[in-house]
Amino acid sequence: EAGVAQSPRYKIIEKRQSVAFWCNPISGHATLYWYQQILGQGPKLLIQFQNNGVVDDSQLPKDRFSAERLKGVDSTLKIQPAKLEDSAVYLCASSQDVYEQYFGPGTRLTVT
Amino acid sequence: SQQGEEDPQALSIQEGENATMNCSYKTSINNLQWYRQNSGRGLVHLILIRSNEREKHSGRLRVTLDTSKKSSSLLITASRAADTASYFCATDANTGGFKTIFGAGTRLFVKA
Numbered sequence: 334e335a336g337v338a339q340s341p342r343y344k345i346i347e348k349r350q351s352v353a354f355w356c357n358p359i360s361g362h363a364t365l366y367w368y369q370q371i372l373g374q375g376p377k378l379l380i381q382f383q384n385n386g387v388v389d390d391s392q393l394p395k396d397r398f399s400a401e402r403l404k405g406v407d408s409t410l411k412i413q414p415a416k417l418e419d420s421a422v423y424l425c426a427s428s429q430d431v432y433e434q435y436f437g438p439g440t441r442l443t444v445t
Numbered sequence: 446s447q448q449g450e451e452d453p454q455a456l457s458i459q460e461g462e463n464a465t466m467n468c469s470y471k472t473s474i475n476n477l478q479w480y481r482q483n484s485g486r487g488l489v490h491l492i493l494i495r496s497n498e499r500e501k502h503s504g505r506l507r508v509t510l511d512t513s514k515k516s517s518s519l520l521i522t523a524s525r526a527a528d529t530a531s532y533f534c535a536t537d538a539n540t541g542g543f544k545t546i547f548g549a550g551t552r553l554f555v556k557a
Contacts, residue, residue, distance in 0.1 A: 337487075366545075375449075375533050375547035376488070389544050424487060432476060434545065436487035 335359065337437035339425050345443045351413040354440045358406070358427030364388075365402055366434060367410050368424040376424055382408065412442075420444045449477075449534040449548030457554045464521040466551040468534030469514075475537050477510055479519050482531045482550070491519075491532075526557045 338357040346352050358365050363384050368376035379398065380390040384405040393400065397416070402408040412419055422441050426434040452467045468477070476495045480488040494501045494510045494517065501508045507520040521528055531550040 368547075373549075375549045378544060378546070381544070426488075432478070432493055433490045434488075436489070438487045 337425055337427055337435055339423075339437035339440055341440055342438060343441050343443075345445065346415055348417055348444050349414040351411065352415055352442060353409055353411045354423050354425075354442075356408045356410070356425030356437060358408070358425070359429075359435055362427035362429050362435070363405070364428045364430075365408050366424075366426040366428075367400055367408070368426065370422045370424055370439070372421070379410070415442075415444045417444050449536050449546060451532070451534055451548045451551040453551060454549070455552045455554070457556065458524055460524060460526055460555055460557050462524055464524050464528070464553055464555070466519045466532050466553070468517045468519070468548055470517075470534075470536050470548075471515065473512075477508075477517050478535045478545075479506075479508060479517075480533045480535060480547075482533065484530070488533065521553075524553075524555045526555050529553060529555045 340355050365382045367379045369379050370376045379393045380400045381388040382402040385402045398412055400410045420443050422439040424439045425437045428434045449468050449470045458464050474496055476493055478493045479491045481491055482488045492503045492506055492508050494508050505522045510517045531552050533547050533550045535545050535547045537545050
């Protein structure tokens with residue numbers, strides 16, 4: 334079974350620039366999650382999709398972050414414009430049920 | 446704010462020893478999960494314990510849950526150098542939904 338795929342693995346941008354991350358979940362997994370993990374902290378849920386509908390986006394900074402899940406499969410997370418404090422690892426996860434989540438390798442974003 | 450808080454923040458032991466990590470949470474839960482994150486890699490689901498369970502085993506892992514104290518512990522027996530990782534507890538706060546909230550993690554270092 335192929336795992337959760339994410340790209341790119343690393344990204345360095347300057348503040349005020351835009352960046353987009355892509356995630357391909359495990360086939361058949363209806364639920365997709367985007368997390369932000371700042372160094373030394375646990376993952377923080379940004380947005381959760383059930384198929385192509387948003388279940389929870391209460392911690393997504395909507396003035397600069399946006400996310401979509403095309404046709405209930407792939408998902409893209411965008412930051413525009415980026416701030417220094419957005420430097421973090423962005424993790425995508427998917428699950429078949431509401432319990433066990435399968436995580437991708439993450440995208441390490443550095444904002445300079 | 447994070448629902449779960451792990452204790453200790455860091456733990457260093459010799460190979461072969463047992464490692465115990467604790468997690469405390471604030472609100473009632475449906476289930477509690479433990480995840481492992483190796484350096485530079487994504488998170489891996491270890492074990493899930495439901496709110497009506499008190500103890501669960503999986504290989505060298507033993508998890509306990511005390512809902513009256515709102516706490517859980519993860520015991521790794523006969524630790525190996527490969528167990529070196531960060532360990533996170535994650536809870537789904539019983540708010541009517543299934544939003545997973547991670548703690549800040551315990552960093553375990555197993556010396557060979």
